[in-house]
Amino acid sequence: EADIYQTPRYLVIGTGKKITLECSQTMGHDKMYWYQQDPGMELHLIHYSYGVNSTEKGDLSSESTVSRIRTEHFPLTLESARPSHTSQYLCASSDRSTSYEQYFGPGTRLTVT
Amino acid sequence: KNQVEQSPQSLIILEGKNCTLQCNYTVSPFSNLRWYKQDTGRGPVSLTIMTFSENTKSNRRYTATLDADTKQSSLHITASQLSDSASYICVVSDRGSTLGRLYFGRGTQLTVWP
Numbered sequence: 211e212a213d214i215y216q217t218p219r220y221l222v223i224g225t226g227k228k229i230t231l232e233c234s235q236t237m238g239h240d241k242m243y244w245y246q247q248d249p250g251m252e253l254h255l256i257h258y259s260y261g262v263n264s265t266e267k268g269d270l271s272s273e274s275t276v277s278r279i280r281t282e283h284f285p286l287t288l289e290s291a292r293p294s295h296t297s298q299y300l301c302a303s304s305d306r307s308t309s310y311e312q313y314f315g316p317g318t319r320l321t322v323t
Numbered sequence: 324k325n326q327v328e329q330s331p332q333s334l335i336i337l338e339g340k341n342c343t344l345q346c347n348y349t350v351s352p353f354s355n356l357r358w359y360k361q362d363t364g365r366g367p368v369s370l371t372i373m374t375f376s377e378n379t380k381s382n383r384r385y386t387a388t389l390d391a392d393t394k395q396s397s398l399h400i401t402a403s404q405l406s407d408s409a410s411y412i413c414v415v416s417d418r419g420s421t422l423g424r425l426y427f428g429r430g431t432q433l434t435v436w437p
Contacts, residue, residue: 214366252327252412252427253367300366311357312425314366 213237216301216315223291224323231286231318233301242284243312245300246270253300259284291322325350327415329428337436340403344431346396346413354418358387358398361410361430370398370411400433408435 214235223229235242240261245253245268255268259278273295274288284303288295298319302312327348336342348356355374359367371380371387373396379388384407386399400407410430417424 216366250332250429250432252429254427255425302366311369311372314368316366317364319364 214301214303214313214315216299216318218318219316220319220321222321222323225290225292227291229288229291229320231299231301231320233284233286233315234282235284235303235313235315236282237303237305237313238281239303239305239308239313240281241304241310242278243302243304244268244274244276244284244286245302246272247298247300247317249298257286291320293322296320296322325415325417325426327413327426327428329411329413329431331431332429333432333434335434335436336403338403338405341399341401342403342433344398344400344411344413344433346398346428348394348396348413348415348426350394350415350417350426352418353391353394354416356387356389356396357414357416358385358396359412359414361412363409367412403433403435405435405437408433 217232242259244257247253254270256272257276259265298317300317301315304310304312330345357372358370361367370385373389384401389396410432412430413428415426
């Protein structure tokens, strides 16, 4: 069982609200990732980080932003939530010690009304 | 275009029966192929990982095969259990970038009935 945590697990929020999805890992992994997944669809990479103070946008354009101030913490922020942001958000981490196999958190199911 | 296609999209089987899930990919260059199990409302959990030189790999009741020439993989589940009900995702990694880019299939939704 991977030591990677996401909070909240479920969030229902109104349009226009600012939200932050938390992701933490206790494995000391240098790389972390955020994916977006809609029901029955593949995971899409929206952000990744090679290490502290390193963040990059992924393949899928997203209005969210991320930060990596500490190795273990990789929060995702939406400044103004919209119904189109309704989705499942999955955080993952990897490291050279795991041959860069990605370990996933349990996900946050976000619903914007 | 790098793609990962899985079939069937969904599958229903009775408890105790075997089943085989398919994955075809066009990812190039190829580094490795993983099968993940994703329970509803949870994150994916790795079942197996295979590199170019590996043809088959087992993990308890799960056996994965890889044919790198035809770019096909299968996941065979033996003596299915109710807890096997989940989405099974095929993920292919290329070696063309330092990120180790992952390409995800849409998954096969397996339902095991008692």
